[in-house]
Structure formats: C-alpha cells, structure tokens
Amino acid sequence: LPSTTASPNATNLAFLAANLNSAAPITGVRGNVVGSAASATTTAAGNLSFDINLNGDGAQTVTVAAGLTGAGLATAIQNAVRALTPADPFRAAAYTGFNASVNAGGFFTFTSGLAGVTNNSTASTGAVAVTANGADTLAANLNMLAGTSTTGTNFSIADPTGTSNFSTSMTVYDSLGNSHLFTTYFTKAGSNTWNYNVTANSNDVVTANYNSANIDATLGITRVGAGTLTFGTDGTLDRESVALRFDTGTAAGAVGTVPGQLQVDFNGATADQLITYNYGTSVTTEGGNGLDGTTQFGSQSAVVQLTQDGYAAGSLQAFSVDGNGVINGRFSNGQLRALAQVVLARFPDPLGLTRTGNNTFAESGNSGQPVTGVPESAGLGKLKSNTLELSNVDLGESFIDMIAAQRGFQANSRVITTSDEILQELVNLKR
Incomplete structure (x- = not known):
C-alpha cells in the first residue's frame, strides 16, 4: 500500500x-456606588436628573418626576435606569438588573445588574459612576458625587x-x-x-x-x-x-x-x-x-x-475494499483514507489468455490488449469485497465424467475378478 x-x-x-x-446565580461582584451621606432633599425644579455610567457603557441621563423622596425616589430611579437603552447590547444586563435602594439612614445605593466586565469588542469596566447632569443638583443632593464605589469583578x-x-x-x-x-x-x-x-x-x-x-x-x-x-x-x-x-x-x-x-x-x-x-x-x-x-x-x-476537527498522526491498522474498488485504510487516529484503486480489465478474446497457473492468466498476442477501468464502468463487472467466488464448475458435465469414471472402474474390477476366477480354475485342474 x-x-x-x-x-x-x-x-x-x-x-x-x-x-x-x-436559574444559576450571578457569579462575582456587581459594581455599585453608595452615597457619602444621607439624602435629605426631595426632587424639585433643577433637582430632577443626573448622569450614570454603568460598566463603562457611557454616561446616560436619568430623569425622575418631582415630589419624590426616600423609597419612592429609589424606585423611580431604578425604573428610569432599567428603561435606558445600552450603547453596547452585550451590557444590557447592567440596566435590566440595575438596583436602586435607600436604607433607614437615608443613604442611597446604586448597583449595576452586571458583575465585572463583558469579554466583547467594546472596552468594559466593573464600575458604576454618577455625575451631575449640567446644573441639575440631584446627584449632589443624593451625595453620589463623592460616594463610595465598589468595582465589580467576575472570572x-x-x-x-x-x-x-x-x-x-x-x-x-x-x-x-x-x-x-x-x-x-x-x-x-x-x-x-x-x-x-x-x-x-x-x-x-x-x-x-x-x-x-x-x-x-x-x-x-x-x-x-x-x-x-x-x-x-x-x-x-x-x-x-x-x-x-x-x-x-x-x-x-x-x-x-x-x-x-x-x-x-x-x-x-x-x-x-x-x-x-x-x-x-x-x-x-x-x-x-x-x-x-x-x-x-x-x-x-x-x-x-x-x-x-483535529487529530493526531496515525498508523495503518486495517484496510478494506469497497464496491467501487477503492482500498480504504483505517488508521489509529480514527481516520479513514483511500489508499489505492482496484481496476478491472476486459480483453477482446478472453480465450486467448495464457494460463499461468493457480487460476491466473496473462495477456498474450491472441487475447489482445485489455480495456481497464473501475468496477461497473464501461461494461466491466462488479467487485464484491470479503466475498468468495462461487464454483464455476459445470455440474452436468462433472456428473457425466463421474459416471463414466465409475463405469470404467466397474469394468476394470470385473476384469480383475474374471482373471482371479481363471487362475483359481487352473489351480483346481492341477490338483
């Protein structure tokens, strides 16, 4: 091969x-910012908005209605942030999972819905940053401008x-x-x-x-x-x-x-x-x-x-021949590869082939030059692997030859019997 x-x-x-x-829990730390002091003001004109940057997605303006304070204000901020559209769609969870809360002491906490960074093409951070929206004072009144920040992490x-x-x-x-x-x-x-x-x-x-x-x-x-x-x-x-x-x-x-x-x-x-x-x-x-x-x-x-789709080098373990005459090798790395092709030949005069023994024949001048090709092409025969050829003996002719041989054997045996009887008679005459 x-x-x-x-x-x-x-x-x-x-x-x-x-x-x-x-249902798996978010793994890692979600970035957040906690107000540096308690908020004691309610929203009013000029005190309704601030900018927030979640996980480095870019600053976006958060606006709430007037007349809110405490838990009501926290809920309004949370809903407003969750309604924002992220610049980077891979950071959508930072908004949809955003949480705003206020404790009994009046300290507000803003927490991103995203732990750490995302591993995509846009640079990401694990931080939450709050800045003032122009002259609006809400960020300052919530004491978020100097708040304590925690940077989120994951892997x-x-x-x-x-x-x-x-x-x-x-x-x-x-x-x-x-x-x-x-x-x-x-x-x-x-x-x-x-x-x-x-x-x-x-x-x-x-x-x-x-x-x-x-x-x-x-x-x-x-x-x-x-x-x-x-x-x-x-x-x-x-x-x-x-x-x-x-x-x-x-x-x-x-x-x-x-x-x-x-x-x-x-x-x-x-x-x-x-x-x-x-x-x-x-x-x-x-x-x-x-x-x-x-x-x-x-x-x-x-x-x-x-x-x-990768594999190591392999050595030939076995091979087989398919119906098209292709010799396929099976290798130790699990691969199957075509190694060679068996072709068939048709001679103009098959009877002119020279017998070479062991049921093999050779081309001769009388047989003519062969036409070769793959099995089942150009009128050539079929190829069956792992199959023994049936006997090509003419059973009728073989039976006739066997009967003739048997008759010959019987005739010869009678000659021997007759000869034996004659010899026996000669012996008896001598007596």
Missing part, C-alpha cells in the same frame, strides 16, 4: 453545545472554579498532532449574560507571549481566549461576541474579528493557530434560530455535544 501513516490535522473548528442553567484566573458556574473540557490538536486540553469556564455575569474563558496548560503554550495577569503559576494554567454570550428571554442564543486573544502580551488581550475565534501559540508548533469555537447559530449575530447549540433553559447546566 502507498501509505501506512496518516498526517495530523490541527484543530480549526470546535463545536460546543451546552445548556447553561438560567479570576487564580480561582477559575470558584468564579464560574459551569465548565467543560475538550482536547484540541496543534499542527504537529500534539494534543492539548482546553477548559472552558462559563460565568453568569448578569441576567441572560454569560462570559466564557478558555484556559490551557501553561506547559503547552508559549507563556512568553502571554501577560502574567492571564497566567496562574500555582494552577499551571494560562487564559488563551474569552468572549460573551447573551440569550433571549426564551432561552435561545441571541448574540456571540468576537473573542479576545491573549497571545498579544497584554492583560486585556486583543479583539478578534470572528465570533468565538481564538488565536493560540502552542510550543513548537505553527504560531498563531486559529481555533473557532462554535456555540450554535445565534439569532442576532448569525441569523439562526439559537436552538442548535448552546442554550439557556431552566435545567441543570450540562454539555450536549463536543466535537472538533
């Missing part, structure tokens, strides 16, 4: 379908299990056919919003190309990619962000160009290997139905399907 080794194939596409539990490379809700692993291959284990951690950052972070064993990648903020020496892992998924209220996958790449040496990474596409530098292999994670056809990003991959329903988080 022409080949007993199958070359490796680097992973280019990985399909990850899972259900992420919609941490130092504690991937504790800062995620669900994880799954997949083996991928580099250009040399070496296998590498990638683990994807899913963190619920907000309502219908999940971040994913992909890590690899630090021994498998060129760590010099990765910032120390994305490496944990204790666990021996390196973050190689990250992204954000958002879901519709019906559980369908709505949006997929372009993935962040971390082989650029920066803590924040670089923004990719394709949703889910990572760029990884494996040791000794081709640099900048692109591996695209496919989470299904999202509704808004790809125009799909959002149900053929990763979903968010109210059931336990679990993997539905994991596949990837």
Whole structure:
C-alpha cells in the first residue's frame, strides 16, 4: 500500500453545545456606588436628573418626576435606569438588573445588574459612576458625587472554579498532532449574560507571549481566549461576541474579528493557530434560530455535544475494499483514507489468455490488449469485497465424467475378478 501513516490535522473548528442553567446565580461582584451621606432633599425644579455610567457603557441621563423622596425616589430611579437603552447590547444586563435602594439612614445605593466586565469588542469596566447632569443638583443632593464605589469583578484566573458556574473540557490538536486540553469556564455575569474563558496548560503554550495577569503559576494554567454570550428571554442564543486573544502580551488581550475565534501559540508548533469555537447559530449575530447549540433553559447546566476537527498522526491498522474498488485504510487516529484503486480489465478474446497457473492468466498476442477501468464502468463487472467466488464448475458435465469414471472402474474390477476366477480354475485342474 502507498501509505501506512496518516498526517495530523490541527484543530480549526470546535463545536460546543451546552445548556447553561438560567436559574444559576450571578457569579462575582456587581459594581455599585453608595452615597457619602444621607439624602435629605426631595426632587424639585433643577433637582430632577443626573448622569450614570454603568460598566463603562457611557454616561446616560436619568430623569425622575418631582415630589419624590426616600423609597419612592429609589424606585423611580431604578425604573428610569432599567428603561435606558445600552450603547453596547452585550451590557444590557447592567440596566435590566440595575438596583436602586435607600436604607433607614437615608443613604442611597446604586448597583449595576452586571458583575465585572463583558469579554466583547467594546472596552468594559466593573464600575458604576454618577455625575451631575449640567446644573441639575440631584446627584449632589443624593451625595453620589463623592460616594463610595465598589468595582465589580467576575472570572479570576487564580480561582477559575470558584468564579464560574459551569465548565467543560475538550482536547484540541496543534499542527504537529500534539494534543492539548482546553477548559472552558462559563460565568453568569448578569441576567441572560454569560462570559466564557478558555484556559490551557501553561506547559503547552508559549507563556512568553502571554501577560502574567492571564497566567496562574500555582494552577499551571494560562487564559488563551474569552468572549460573551447573551440569550433571549426564551432561552435561545441571541448574540456571540468576537473573542479576545491573549497571545498579544497584554492583560486585556486583543479583539478578534470572528465570533468565538481564538488565536493560540502552542510550543513548537505553527504560531498563531486559529481555533473557532462554535456555540450554535445565534439569532442576532448569525441569523439562526439559537436552538442548535448552546442554550439557556431552566435545567441543570450540562454539555450536549463536543466535537472538533483535529487529530493526531496515525498508523495503518486495517484496510478494506469497497464496491467501487477503492482500498480504504483505517488508521489509529480514527481516520479513514483511500489508499489505492482496484481496476478491472476486459480483453477482446478472453480465450486467448495464457494460463499461468493457480487460476491466473496473462495477456498474450491472441487475447489482445485489455480495456481497464473501475468496477461497473464501461461494461466491466462488479467487485464484491470479503466475498468468495462461487464454483464455476459445470455440474452436468462433472456428473457425466463421474459416471463414466465409475463405469470404467466397474469394468476394470470385473476384469480383475474374471482373471482371479481363471487362475483359481487352473489351480483346481492341477490338483
């Protein structure tokens, strides 16, 4: 056979379908700001609005009605923020989950609905910032301009299990056919919003190309990619962000160009290997139905399907011949490859072939030159693998030959019997 080794194939596409539990809690810290002192004023003319910036989405103006104070004012602010339209749709949860409250001492607290940052193309923060809207005094009267801020966080490379809700692993291959284990951690950052972070064993990648903020020496892992998924209220996958790449040496990474596409530098292999994670056809990003991959329903988080198109080098284990005469080799890496082609020949005068023994024949001048081709083409015969040919003996002729041989044997045996009787008579005469 022409080949007993199958070359490796680097992973280019990985399909990850899972259900992420919609009832899972938001994991991480939601950014907030707390008033520096109690608010003692009610809203009035010139005291009705302020600007708020949630998770770095940009300042937006919040306006409430006059005559509100305390819990009523907190509810009005909360409703007004939730009605705002985010500049970045991946940060919609910061608004829909926003909470405004006031304690018994009159201190207001504004809390984002989003924990930490989102891993998409637009720079995100975990902070909540309140500023004055022009000359309006509401922000100052709520004592938010000098309030105490808490920056939100979610995934941490130092504690991937504790800062995620669900994880799954997949083996991928580099250009040399070496296998590498990638683990994807899913963190619920907000309502219908999940971040994913992909890590690899630090021994498998060129760590010099990765910032120390994305490496944990204790666990021996390196973050190689990250992204954000958002879901519709019906559980369908709505949006997929372009993935962040971390082989650029920066803590924040670089923004990719394709949703889910990572760029990884494996040791000794081709640099900048692109591996695209496919989470299904999202509704808004790809125009799909959002149900053929990763979903968010109210059931336990679990993997539905994991596949990837890479494989290691393999050695030939067995081969078979199909009906078209193709000899297929099965290799140790699970690949099936065509190795050779069996052809059939038709001679102008088959009776002119020269017998060479063992039921084989050779071309001769009388047989003419053959016409060759694949089975069942140009009037050629069929080919059946793993099949023994039935006997081509003429049974009628064989029976006739057998009967003739039997008659001959009987005649010869009678001659011997007669000769024996004659000899016996001669012996008796002598007596």
